[in-house]
Amino acid sequence: MTESGSKLRIFKILKIIISSLLITVLLLFTIAAIRTLSLDVNAGLQLAHWEKTNNKSLVIDHHQREELLANFKEAIRIPTVSFSNTESNTTALLEFDRFLRKAFPTVFSSSLVHHELVGNYSHLFWVKGSQPELVPYMLLAHIDVVPASESDGWEAPPFSAKEIDGFIYGRGTIDDKNSLMGILQALEYLLLKGYAPRRGFYIGLGHDEEINGLNGAMNIVRVLKQRGVQLLFVMDEGLTISDGIIPGLEGPAALIGLSEKGQAAVKLSVSVAPGHASMPPRETSIGILATAVKRLEDNPMPRLFGYGPEGDTFEHLAHKFSFPLKFIMSNLWLFSPLLSRILERKPVSNAFVRTTTAVTFFNAGVKINVIPSLAEAYVNLRIHSAQSVEEVLDIIKDTVGDQRVKVELVDGFDPLPISGADEKAFGFQIIKKTVLDLFPTVTVAPGICIGNTDSRHFVDLTKNIYRFSPAWFKPGDPERFHGINERISTKNYEEMIVFYFNLIQNCDIRKLPEPHSSVHEL
Ligand SMILES: *[C@@H]1O[C@H](CO)[C@@H](O)[C@H](O)[C@H]1NC(C)=O
Ligand SMILES: *[C@@H]1O[C@H](CO)[C@@H](O)[C@H](O)[C@H]1NC(C)=O
Ligand SMILES: *[C@@H]1O[C@H](CO)[C@@H](O)[C@H](O)[C@H]1NC(C)=O
Numbered sequence: 001m002t003e004s005g006s007k008l009r010i011f012k013i014l015k016i017i018i019s020s021l022l023i024t025v026l027l028l029f030t031i032a033a034i035r036t037l038s039l040d041v042n043a044g045l046q047l048a049h050w051e052k053t054n055n056k057s058l059v060i061d062h063h064q065r066e067e068l069l070a071n072f073k074e075a076i077r078i079p080t081v082s083f084s085n086t087e088s089n090t091t092a093l094l095e096f097d098r099f100l101r102k103a104f105p106t107v108f109s110s111s112l113v114h115h116e117l118v119g120n121y122s123h124l125f126w127v128k129g130s131q132p133e134l135v136p137y138m139l140l141a142h143i144d145v146v147p148a149s150e151s152d153g154w155e156a157p158p159f160s161a162k163e164i165d166g167f168i169y170g171r172g173t174i175d176d177k178n179s180l181m182g183i184l185q186a187l188e189y190l191l192l193k194g195y196a197p198r199r200g201f202y203i204g205l206g207h208d209e210e211i212n213g214l215n216g217a218m219n220i221v222r223v224l225k226q227r228g229v230q231l232l233f234v235m236d237e238g239l240t241i242s243d244g245i246i247p248g249l250e251g252p253a254a255l256i257g258l259s260e261k262g263q264a265a266v267k268l269s270v271s272v273a274p275g276h277a278s279m280p281p282r283e284t285s286i287g288i289l290a291t292a293v294k295r296l297e298d299n300p301m302p303r304l305f306g307y308g309p310e311g312d313t314f315e316h317l318a319h320k321f322s323f324p325l326k327f328i329m330s331n332l333w334l335f336s337p338l339l340s341r342i343l344e345r346k347p348v349s350n351a352f353v354r355t356t357t358a359v360t361f362f363n364a365g366v367k368i369n370v371i372p373s374l375a376e377a378y379v380n381l382r383i384h385s386a387q388s389v390e391e392v393l394d395i396i397k398d399t400v401g402d403q404r405v406k407v408e409l410v411d412g413f414d415p416l417p418i419s420g421a422d423e424k425a426f427g428f429q430i431i432k433k434t435v436l437d438l439f440p441t442v443t444v445a446p447g448i449c450i451g452n453t454d455s456r457h458f459v460d461l462t463k464n465i466y467r468f469s470p471a472w473f474k475p476g477d478p479e480r481f482h483g484i485n486e487r488i489s490t491k492n493y494e495e496m497i498v499f500y501f502n503l504i505q506n507c508d509i510r511k512l513p514e515p516h517s518s519v520h521e522l
């Protein structure tokens with residue numbers, strides 16, 4: 001074959017490759033465009049006919065407003081702090097118990113409500129339904145808060161509940177006394193108006209959520225299991241309504257958490273023979289361990305964006321993004337590799353892309369002239385929905401790739417199961433309807449919690465756990481969570497009460513309506 005002949009052939013092959021690439025790109029683009037244009041705009045159940053159950057309505061008058069704000073402020077002023085894994089302010093927990101009985105006299109005296117203390121400081125309420133065949137549900141909230149100190153830069157002392165420009169400041173105003181007080185205040189008003197639920201429900205208030213719920217939530221679960229209780233769904237804190245927080249998203253979004261990331265604490269250790277610093281070996285235990293830690297930081301866990309509920313979030317919200325984001329979000333099947341690379345640049349969005357690796361302890365050495373025989377580091381991992389503790393441990397061993405570094409699992413749990421969010425998912429649809437009735441401009445979408453809640457202990461009682469409360473988060477607000485200047489507007493706190501007031505009644509429907517086909521409606 002002559003040289004020019006082979007050139008011609010290469011040229012022909014190239015032409016074929018380029019044109020087939022072009023055709024493929026064109027085809028993908030067409031499919032993507034069709035998907036973008038045919039976005040489902042929340043039709044279905046929203047247009048369906050719901051059985052009417054919201055027979056009581058709540059219009060908050062001047063007197064009620066004063067009363068409910070006074071109750072809420074008093075709750076914030078009781079410093080129910082969990083100081084450490086073993087230490088809580090039990091004086092404050094006892095005071096909180098007395099306070100609840102005083103603030104909600106109807107809840108504590110109604111013949112429909114059975115109340116008991118669990119684990120000394122946690123509360124379990126059972127509100128009897130008139131139709132025992134309807135499967136009960138459960139609302140959760142927690143009493144304890146993380147520590148707070150005024151000297152960290154609070155505008156008002158953290159246990160003062162001071163009101164500034166329409167906001168109540170204080171530890172617990174968004175985590176989680178707003179849900180706790182909102183639920184009980186709503187129940188107090190419902191009972192005062194003569195409401196008797198058809199569907200029975202439980203309310204669980206844990207006293208040690210911030211330190212893993214081992215005495216509170218876990219004992220509540222134990223009690224319910226002994227009684228053979230199964231729950232239709234559980235609703236706990238977690239995600240909120242975010243407004244102006246997700247870049248490119250137009251309008252507010254209520255994300256309902258379908259799952260939580262898992263966790264693992266892993267210990268890395270290196271043991272060598274001790275020696276004198278005057279005759280050091282080429283590598284010390286510190287050097288070996290430092291190299292291992294560096295390898296973990298240089299080699300993050302694989303990108304898994306789109307393999308967990310976070311993919312659903314963006315697909316649900318796609319129609320609310322501006323172009324070209326709308327186009328990208330509605331075609332994650334094509335763009336998720338590209339999107340992952342954008343999201344991983346910031347720590348806050350990287351958390352949705354993968355299992356994160358954080359080295360949190362590094363201990364070695366006792367004396368300036370002694371080569372330490374032992375070096376230890378602890379790694380805290382937050383596990384993506386598409387991985388397990390075991391898989392993550394294997395990857396760590398591979399990445400470290402050094403037999404001298406011992407890798408041990410200290411403790412951990414897999415990511416939580418993913419709750420239903422389709423048209424048959426009772427809890428999800430009830431929460432969604434209640435949000436949309438109260439806030440018609442909000443888009444509701446499934447989400448994932450990167451932190452953990454008490455509800456993770458409830459997996460044996462139900463398949464459907466939802467993490468949501470209707471607190472509004474605007475730019476700057478997520479940092480208040482466990483941070484300084486935690487606050488809620490008085491308006492938003494009232495909305496929370498109305499939300500739970502309506503939610504409880506909405507749960508009285510016997511079954512979800514048949515969805516209208518969105519195709520016919522459009
Ligand atoms: C609400 O009122 C309707 C009649 O308007 C009645 O059929 C329904 O049973 C009531 N719902 C509840 C939960 O009491
Ligand atoms: C514990 O709570 C009580 C109020 O119930 C409070 O007086 C006390 O200062 C708190 N203790 C600590 C160490 O914060
Ligand atoms: C509850 O209080 C009793 C008596 O003070 C104590 O023995 C028990 O350990 C406490 N239980 C919890 C869960 O704190």
Ligand SMILES: [Zn+2]
Pocket residue numbers: 142175176209237
């Ligand atoms: Zn919380």
